[in-house]
């Protein structure tokens with residue numbers, strides 16, 4: 786388990802604020818989940834990124850239960866075309882809720898995507914973006930963050946999806962050259978994008994997702 790001191794969390798929060806984002810810390814996923822639900826009005830539509838963190842929090846069920854319109858492309862039984870259509874709706878939602886693959890001490894968010902619906906919705910489309918990041922997502926700098934994408938995030942996602950990539954077998958990236966390659970788009974959010982009204986990062990003192 787990654788050890789992050791409260792001082793380090795504070796430093797990340799200060800960096801995120803300097804980068805024009807709102808930032809908060811909660812020690813547990815349950816508290817962070819409550820904060821997420823408090824920030825999203827009941828009438829708002831919500832796009833959900835492909836994120837294990839968000840699903841682990843149980844927020845998705847809570848949003849649905851209280852009547853929010855939720856756009857979730859991981860919903861079971863969707864065809865490829867339906868998933869694509871949900872991805873486009875995410876880009877027009879009032880809120881976009883997701884995690885990040887890495888978060889640097891100087892407040893940069895680094896992500897790798899295959900389809901691109903998650904990384905694009907974090908940058909343009911929804912007026913408000915909420916990112917929930919567990920302690921395991923915090924990295925020293927850009928270089929460690931880009932390394933985390935290939936050493937942890939992408940291989941674990943390939944393994945979960947049972948992708949036909951070498952990393953799905955042994956969690957080791959070989960910079961594959963295969964049609965099933967997940968690593969197709971890498972983004973670095975350095976500051977709140979101009980098109981996003983409110984960009985909030987909620988840090989959690991527990992390990993969440995990968």
Ligand code: SF4
Pocket residue numbers: 934935939940943950951952953957958959960961962965966967968
């Ligand atoms: S480049 Fe290929 S092998 Fe490396 S992490 Fe991405 S999908 Fe896996």
